[in-house]
Amino acid sequence: MSALITFTNRFSEHQGLVSWVRHFLIGFIRQVAVPVLGITVFLMIWSSTAQRVETSLGIFPGPESVWEQMTNLYGEHVEERAKEAEFYGRQEERNAERQTQDPGYEAKIRPYTGKPTFLDQIQTSLVTVLSGFAVAALLAIPLGIAVGLNKTLNNAINPLIQIFKPVSPLAWLPLVTMVVSAVYTSDDPALSKSFLVSMITVALCCLWPMVINTAVGVASISQDLVNVSRVLRLSALKHVRKIVLPASVPMIFTGMRLSLGIAWMVLIAAEMLAQNPGLGKFVWDEFQNGSSDSLSRIMVAILTIGIIGFLLDRCMLQIQRLVSWDKASASR
Amino acid sequence: MLNSIKAKACAAAVLGISALASINTALAEVGYPEKEELTLGFVKLTDMAPIAIAYEMGYFEDEGLYVTVEAQANWKVLLDGVIDGRLDGAHMLAGQPIAATIGYGTSAHIVTPFSMDLNGNGTTVSNDVWEQMKPNIPVGEDGKLVHPISASALKPVVEKYKSEGKPFNMAMVFPVSTHNYELRYWLAAGGIHPGFYAPAKGDTSGQIDADTLISVTPPPQMPATLEAGTISGYSVGEPWNQQAVFKGIGVPVITDYEIWKNNPEKVFGVTAEFAEMYPNTTIRLTRALNRAAMWLDANDNGNRPEAVKILAQANYVGADAEVIGNSMTGTFEYEKGDERAVPDFNVFFRYNATYPYYSDAIWYLTQMRRWGQIAEDKPDDWYKDTAAKVYRPDLYAAAAQSLIEEGLAKAEDFPAFATETGYKPATNDFIDGMTYDGTQPNAYIDQFEIGLKTGSKL
Numbered sequence: 001m002s003a004l005i006t007f008t009n010r011f012s013e014h015q016g017l018v019s020w021v022r023h024f025l026i027g028f029i030r031q032v033a034v035p036v037l038g039i040t041v042f043l044m045i046w047s048s049t050a051q052r053v054e055t056s057l058g059i060f061p062g063p064e065s066v067w068e069q070m071t072n073l074y075g076e077h078v079e080e081r082a083k084e085a086e087f088y089g090r091q092e093e094r095n096a097e098r099q100t101q102d103p104g105y106e107a108k109i110r111p112y113t114g115k116p117t118f119l120d121q122i123q124t125s126l127v128t129v130l131s132g133f134a135v136a137a138l139l140a141i142p143l144g145i146a147v148g149l150n151k152t153l154n155n156a157i158n159p160l161i162q163i164f165k166p167v168s169p170l171a172w173l174p175l176v177t178m179v180v181s182a183v184y185t186s187d188d189p190a191l192s193k194s195f196l197v198s199m200i201t202v203a204l205c206c207l208w209p210m211v212i213n214t215a216v217g218v219a220s221i222s223q224d225l226v227n228v229s230r231v232l233r234l235s236a237l238k239h240v241r242k243i244v245l246p247a248s249v250p251m252i253f254t255g256m257r258l259s260l261g262i263a264w265m266v267l268i269a270a271e272m273l274a275q276n277p278g279l280g281k282f283v284w285d286e287f288q289n290g291s292s293d294s295l296s297r298i299m300v301a302i303l304t305i306g307i308i309g310f311l312l313d314r315c316m317l318q319i320q321r322l323v324s325w326d327k328a329s330a331s332r
Numbered sequence: 333m334l335n336s337i338k339a340k341a342c343a344a345a346v347l348g349i350s351a352l353a354s355i356n357t358a359l360a361e362v363g364y365p366e367k368e369e370l371t372l373g374f375v376k377l378t379d380m381a382p383i384a385i386a387y388e389m390g391y392f393e394d395e396g397l398y399v400t401v402e403a404q405a406n407w408k409v410l411l412d413g414v415i416d417g418r419l420d421g422a423h424m425l426a427g428q429p430i431a432a433t434i435g436y437g438t439s440a441h442i443v444t445p446f447s448m449d450l451n452g453n454g455t456t457v458s459n460d461v462w463e464q465m466k467p468n469i470p471v472g473e474d475g476k477l478v479h480p481i482s483a484s485a486l487k488p489v490v491e492k493y494k495s496e497g498k499p500f501n502m503a504m505v506f507p508v509s510t511h512n513y514e515l516r517y518w519l520a521a522g523g524i525h526p527g528f529y530a531p532a533k534g535d536t537s538g539q540i541d542a543d544t545l546i547s548v549t550p551p552p553q554m555p556a557t558l559e560a561g562t563i564s565g566y567s568v569g570e571p572w573n574q575q576a577v578f579k580g581i582g583v584p585v586i587t588d589y590e591i592w593k594n595n596p597e598k599v600f601g602v603t604a605e606f607a608e609m610y611p612n613t614t615i616r617l618t619r620a621l622n623r624a625a626m627w628l629d630a631n632d633n634g635n636r637p638e639a640v641k642i643l644a645q646a647n648y649v650g651a652d653a654e655v656i657g658n659s660m661t662g663t664f665e666y667e668k669g670d671e672r673a674v675p676d677f678n679v680f681f682r683y684n685a686t687y688p689y690y691s692d693a694i695w696y697l698t699q700m701r702r703w704g705q706i707a708e709d710k711p712d713d714w715y716k717d718t719a720a721k722v723y724r725p726d727l728y729a730a731a732a733q734s735l736i737e738e739g740l741a742k743a744e745d746f747p748a749f750a751t752e753t754g755y756k757p758a759t760n761d762f763i764d765g766m767t768y769d770g771t772q773p774n775a776y777i778d779q780f781e782i783g784l785k786t787g788s789k790l
Contacts, residue, residue, distance in 0.1 A: 056559055056579035110369050113400040115647035275405050288552035289650025
C-alpha cells in the first residue's frame with residue numbers, strides 16, 4: 001500500500017521513467033522485500049532450532065505444527081457452531097413438548113452451554129480490553145484535564161498517581177476479585193463477574209498513563225494559545241473544548257496508545273491468573289492439559305496475541321492521525 | 333431432613349420392604365427441575381468422566397437441565413466455587429464434603445447424593461528414586477517385579493535422604509484428598525511416617541514427626557513439579573501418573589486399587605442448601621450422572637474408547653487420548669514397558685460404585701482422625717451421624733427408583749434399597765491386611781502402628 005503511495009508520489013515528482021523505476025525498486029525492497037526476508041529468516045531459524053528443543057511434551061513446535069493447530073482450532077470452532085445450532089433446535093423441541101404437558105410453563109431460550117472456542121476466546125479478550133480501556137479513558141481524560149489545568153489539584157493528586165502508577169494491576173487482582181464478588185450480587189446478572197474482574201483490572205492499568213499524559217499535555221499548552229483564549233474571553237467550558245482539547249490531543253493519544261499496549265499484555269496475564277475466560281485462560285488450560293498438541297496451540301495463541309496487539313496499536317495510530325494536528329508525534 | 337433420613341433407615345430396618353415401598357412410589361415421579369441452568373465444576377482428571385459423558389450424551393438435557401461444565405484450577409478454587417454459589421455442584425474429592433461439613437479447612441455443609449467412581453489413583457516416584465528403590469523390590473518367577481510394591485522398598489531411600497540431611501518431598505493434591513490418605517496409608521504400611529496434622533495448635537502442614545514431607549500440588553501440575561525436582565514423588569489421579577511414564581520423568585509404583593481394593597474415590601457434591609432448595613434438580617442431576625456411569629461401564633468397558641476420545645478434548649481432561657486410554661481401558665503402565673492388566677482401575681458403576689455408602693464416608697473420617705486432622709477422640713456415633721449428614725442415599729434412591737421405573741435402569745444393578753443399611757460388610761482388602769468395619773471406627777483406628785489412636789493427642 002505504502003509502496004503504491006510512494007509510487008504515485010514519486011511519479012508526479014519526477015516524471016522520468018528511469019528514476020521512477022529506481023525509486024519504485026528501492027521502495028519495494030525497503031517496504032516489502034526486506035520485511036518478507038526478515039520473516040522468512042525468522043521462520044527458518046524457528047523451524048530449525050525448534051527441532052532441537054526437546055521438552056517432555058515432545059519437540060518444541062515449529063511453524064508447520066503451529067499452522068496445523070491453527071487449522072484445527074478453526075475446525076473446532078466450525079464444529080462447535082454446528083453443535084450450537086443443534087443445541088438450540090433440541091431446546092425448542094423440549095420447550096414445546098413441555099408446554100403441551102405443562103401449559104403454565106414459560107419457555108425460555110437458554111444460551112449455549114458448550115465450550116468456548118479459540119475464536120470465542122479472542123472475542124472475549126478483545127471485548128474485555130476495549131471496555132476496560134473505554135472505562136479508563138472516560139475517567140482518566142477528564143481527570144487529566146482537571147489536573148493539568150489546576151496546579152493545586154495537581155499537587156494534591158500527583159503523589160497518589162505516582163504511588164499507584166508503578167503497581168502492577170495483577171497485584172490488584174485478588175482485591176478486585178473479592179470486592180466484585182461481594183458487591184456485585186444479582187440473580188440474573190447482565191455481566192459476568194469474571195468479565196467485570198478482568199475489565200476493572202484492565203481499567204486500573206490504563207488509568208495512570210492516560211491521566212499523566214493528559215495532564216502533561218494540558219499543562220504544556222503554549223502560552224500563546226491560552227492568551228488567545230483570554231483575549232476572546234472564552235468561557236471555561238469553551239476554553240477546554242476549543243483550546244485545551246485540540247492542543248493536547250497528541251499527548252492524550254500518546255498516553256492512550258501506551259496504555260492500550262500495556263492493557264493487552266496485562267489482560268492476558270490476568271486471565272491466566274484468575275482463570276477468567278479469554279486468550280490467557282486458553283494458554284493456561286493448554287499448559288495444564290499437557291497433551292502433545294499443547295505447545296503448538298499455545299504458540300498459536302502467542303502469535304494471535306502478538307498480531308492483535310499490533311493491530312490494536314495500528315488502529316490507535318490511525319485514529320491519532322485523524323484527530324491530531326501534530327503529525328510528527330503520530331509518526332512513531 | 334437429617335431426621336427423615338434416619339427415620340427412613342430405621343423404617344427400612346424395622347418394617348422391611350413395605351414401609352419403604354410407599355416412600356419410594358411417592359418419590360418415583362420426579363417433578364420438573366426447579367433450577368434449569370447449572371454450572372458444574374471439575375478438576376482435570378479422568379474420573380470426572382460421568383459429568384463429561386452426561387453432558388455429551390445429552391443425559392443432562394434429557395432431565396431438562398442446561399449444564400455448563402467448567403474446569404477449575406485446583407480443589408480449593410472448586411470448593412470455594414460451590415460454597416459461594418459460582419458453581420452449582422462439582423466433582424469433588426470424597427474427603428472434601430466431609431471435611432467442609434465438620435469444619436476442617438473451609439467450613440460449609442456440603443452433601444453427596446452420588447459417588448462418582450472407585451479407584452483411579454496412583455503414586456509415582458521420580459526416576460532417580462525409582463533407581464534407588466528398585467533393588468529392594470523382590471523379583472517374581474516370571475522375572476517381573478512383584479506387585480504390589482510395598483513402601484518398605486522406599487524406606488531405605490527415605491532414610492538415606494534423612495542421613496544426608498535432605499528432605500524427602502512428596503506431593504498430593506489436597507489435605508483432605510483421597511490421595512493424601514492413600515499415600516499416607518501406603519507409606520505407613522511400609523514403616524515410613526508420613527506426618528501428623530495438629531489443627532488445634534494451628535499446624536496444618538501435616539509434617540509433624542514426618543519421615544517424608546508431604547505437601548499440596550494441583551493435579552495437572554504434578555508432572556512438571558516432579559520434572560523440576562521440587563518433589564521426589566506424588567500421589568494423584570489419572571492421567572497424571574501415566575503422563576509421567578509417557579514423558580519419561582517418573583515411574584508409578586502403586587495404584588490405589590492395590591492399597592485398598594475398590595476404594596471410593598470422587599463424589600458429586602452440592603451444598604445442603606442447594607439440595608434443600610432444589611430437590612428435583614438434585615435428583616435429576618443424580619439420574620443423569622447415574623446414566624452416564626452406567627454407560628461408562630456398559631458392555632464390559634466397551635464404551636471406554638469413545639469415552640477416552642471425549643475426555644481428550646481440550647475442555648475436559650485434554651491430555652493425549654493415548655495417555656488417558658492407558659488407564660481407562662483397563663491397563664496400567666508402571667515402569668516403561670511394564671504394562672499390567674488392571675481391569676478395575678477405573679470403576680464407574682459396577683460394584684454399586686455410585687451408591688453413597690456411609691461406611692465410605694466413615695473410612696475418610698477415620699483417616700482424618702488417624703493423621704490428626706480431627707484433633708480429638710470422637711465416639712463411634714459421631715462418625716455415623718457425620719456420615720449421615722454428608723452422604724445422602726435417600727436422594728440417590730429416589731433417582732435410581734425413578735430410572736428403574738422408566739425402564740432406563742435395572743433394579744438388580746442397584747443395592748436393594750429396602751434393606752440397604754449404607755454400611756458395607758467388613759473387609760480386609762488392604763495392602764496391610766487390616767480389617768475395616770465401618771460400624772466400628774474407633775476400633776479400626778486402634779489397629780495401626782503408625783497413627784493416632786484412641787486417647788492420643790498432639
